[in-house]
Amino acid sequence: MNILEEIAEKTRQRIAESKEEKPLETVKREALALPSDTGFPFEKALSKKGISLICEVKKASPSKGVIARDFPYIDIAREYEQAGAGAISVLTEPYYFQGADEYLQEIAKEVSIPLLRKDFTVDEYMIYEAKILGASAVLLICSLLSGEALADYIKKAHALGMTALVEAHDETEIQMALQAGARVIGVNNRDLKTFTVDIKNSIRLRDLVPEGVLFVSESGIRTADDIRELAAHHVDAALIGETMMRAGNVKEVLAELLFAGKE
Numbered sequence: 001m002n003i004l005e006e007i008a009e010k011t012r013q014r015i016a017e018s019k020e021e022k023p024l025e026t027v028k029r030e031a032l033a034l035p036s037d038t039g040f041p042f043e044k045a046l047s048k049k050g051i052s053l054i055c056e057v058k059k060a061s062p063s064k065g066v067i068a069r070d071f072p073y074i075d076i077a078r079e080y081e082q083a084g085a086g087a088i089s090v091l092t093e094p095y096y097f098q099g100a101d102e103y104l105q106e107i108a109k110e111v112s113i114p115l116l117r118k119d120f121t122v123d124e125y126m127i128y129e130a131k132i133l134g135a136s137a138v139l140l141i142c143s144l145l146s147g148e149a150l151a152d153y154i155k156k157a158h159a160l161g162m163t164a165l166v167e168a169h170d171e172t173e174i175q176m177a178l179q180a181g182a183r184v185i186g187v188n189n190r191d192l193k194t195f196t197v198d199i200k201n202s203i204r205l206r207d208l209v210p211e212g213v214l215f216v217s218e219s220g221i222r223t224a225d226d227i228r229e230l231a232a233h234h235v236d237a238a239l240i241g242e243t244m245m246r247a248g249n250v251k252e253v254l255a256e257l258l259f260a261g262k263e
Helices: 003-021 024-032 041-046 073-083 101-108 124-133 147-159 171-179 200-206 224-232 250-262
Strands: 052-057 087-091 115-118 137-141 163-168 184-188 214-218 237-240
Touching: 003 124, 024 124, 041 052, 041 087, 041 163, 041 184, 041 214, 052 073, 052 250, 073 087, 073 101, 073 250, 087 101, 101 115, 101 124, 115 124, 124 137, 124 147, 137 147, 147 163, 147 171, 163 171, 171 184, 184 200, 200 214, 200 224, 224 237, 224 250, 237 250
Parallel strands: 052 087, 052 237, 087 115, 115 137, 137 163, 163 184, 184 214, 214 237
Antiparallel strands: none
């Protein structure tokens, strides 16, 4: 069992426990009672001229361990917004990334830019949870879902007024995402089975995604040169995690990256 499968299995156990405390029908009812005419702000943010930056609020990861021992997550989110981030990704997976649902819920009350719930969605329950927590988008990973489940989850997210960021790693998964109706496709430059990183993975797969479908490059993006290379290949957005979490001056680093994306 590789690390991705291990995380997915632990997530299934976690959601099974959540269902014991709060049944699916209750969570579904609460989510459906919330406004669905959102205008899909996550997609709007990614559609702006130049590369939009999705900055991540992340305490730890399996590959890097603890990234931020001091973790004032609300302050971090506010700083991202003030510095010009298009959206914020919030880790809610608790065991491998030390995330929490509460981080997303509290950040949603403090910032106005759209939020992505970054978790390993293995059950429709998590889509309804994301809506209740204040997310504008959910992450759906192709390698964790069947084509049928992926299409179903995308439809459920859209019906709630949320965007599905559909993550692919190779040509087969790009086709799977397109067939399922993805409007936003993210290519992860980190192989979650081996943790090797190559941002050229996004560039190799870019031409497989047609115009009209937003394209996001995820992981391993560190420098202005990385952003320039992605911009040259018409990438719409970049999801940046560790680089931003370790940035001494978030405003300065983000300004440099945003400028590179508009050159």
